[in-house]
Amino acid sequence: ASGMCSSNSVVQTQKLVDQLRVEAGMERIKISLTAADLVHYCQEHRRSDPLITGIAASSNPFKDKKTCVLL
Template sequence: MSANVCCSNSVVQAQKLVDQLRLEASMERIKISLTAADLVQYCQDHRRSDPLLTGISASSNPFKDKKTCVLL
């Protein structure tokens, strides 16, 4: 009985894999060149507000230490 359960379990897993692959194969894909061009345009449009490019001012930085550490 254990062999039958094992075989039926692997058949179920294989069927799930086939269903997943069919689903992925039927998805409509976007060409990478179009997506890359959109990404470049978005980055260029928003570069003035990008903190990685412009930096964060010390007054508006929420991660700035409130107090300095002093050792006596």
């Protein structure tokens, strides 16, 4: 049984090494370029961003329809 465990461990380690080789060989994008792209995208779309411009009460499905009245 110990031979089986050892063989299984070798197979798992080989799979890990193969995965790490694939990851190491991937072409990476510089984080500064990606961040600049993200900033540019946000600036281009800020007029249609509801987190910046807000949502009109009439088109907000989560807005309460009734007002609360305190007696």
